[in-house]
Amino acid sequence: KGCEPDRPQEPGNLSGVRHIILVLSGKGGVGKSTISTELALALRHQGKKVGILDVDLCGPSIPRMLRAQGKAVHQCDSGWVPVFVDQEQSISLMSVGFLLENPDEAVVWRGPKKSALIKQFVSDVAWGELDYLVVDTPPGTSDEHMATVEALRPYRPLGALMVTTPQAVSVGDVRRELTFCRKTGLQVMGVVENMSGFACPHCAACTNIFSRGGGEELARRAGVPFLGSVPLDPELSRSLEEGRDFIQEFPKSPAFSALT
Ligand code: ADP
Numbered sequence: 001k002g003c004e005p006d007r008p009q010e011p012g013n014l015s016g017v018r019h020i021i022l023v024l025s026g027k028g029g030v031g032k033s034t035i036s037t038e039l040a041l042a043l044r045h046q047g048k049k050v051g052i053l054d055v056d057l058c059g060p061s062i063p064r065m066l067r068a069q070g071k072a073v074h075q076c077d078s079g080w081v082p083v084f085v086d087q088e089q090s091i092s093l094m095s096v097g098f099l100l101e102n103p104d105e106a107v108v109w110r111g112p113k114k115s116a117l118i119k120q121f122v123s124d125v126a127w128g129e130l131d132y133l134v135v136d137t138p139p140g141t142s143d144e145h146m147a148t149v150e151a152l153r154p155y156r157p158l159g160a161l162m163v164t165t166p167q168a169v170s171v172g173d174v175r176r177e178l179t180f181c182r183k184t185g186l187q188v189m190g191v192v193e194n195m196s197g198f199a200c201p202h203c204a205a206c207t208n209i210f211s212r213g214g215g216e217e218l219a220r221r222a223g224v225p226f227l228g229s230v231p232l233d234p235e236l237s238r239s240l241e242e243g244r245d246f247i248q249e250f251p252k253s254p255a256f257s258a259l260t
Helices: 032-045 111-124 143-152 171-184 214-222 234-241 254-259
Strands: 017-025 050-054 074-076 079-081 091-095 130-136 158-164 187-199 226-232
Touching (some): 017 032, 017 143, 017 171, 032 050, 032 130, 032 158, 143 171, 158 214, 171 187, 171 214, 226 254
Parallel strands (some): 017 130, 050 091, 187 226
């Protein structure tokens, strides 16, 4: 499964992939991998087939968030077969976490080695038919971003989803991300403000621990769409820790409506 020898081959095994979304953030720890994971789960919930490409080589957290650690990537005639995270095979995942014995190994890799692996991820993974390919990138704008864009851009227009938190919002961060998108031809889909207030699991009231609305204001000033706020939700972080499907299991949880 996953190998489709009869499918006409476009270079890069991407001929069956309809939309590609890069998830970006100026800083680490703002919930970029969380948003990538939940976006994939929400799209699956809508009946879409989704692939996730984890190019956060030094901090690959998606396999854990989808309870796929320890699974193996296999080789077939048309390349690497990504790991299917569910029985229905509606979410496939490719991550450096599946290739290294020690997940910390990539921390000491130089730029060219990282870029070569990213190019291989794009050219050698047999994605098959996908409605969406969600690409989780490292924080900031680095060699990995350039390698990803250079490898993917020839085949599809690329959308960029920017994730920030109220306290991480700085004009400089967002300006750098937007400059990167403009210079590399990425289409900015919009900004998501994550950890925007604390949603109490007992009374559902939302307390703005840091501040709220900074992401929206910045998006407005930058002239890009604001896509919404996702509250800090203990059930979301617990379900990510345990590799559970938050969208399926916690429909009453405060972050659910924001994420779906
Ligand atoms: P990044 O990819 O930007 O480094 P992560 O997605 O790994 O950030 O998130 C950092 C931590 O914050 C994780 O432990 C995650 O479970 C938690 N987290 C992210 N968003 C939320 C949220 N809305 N509510 C609760 N916990 C969250």
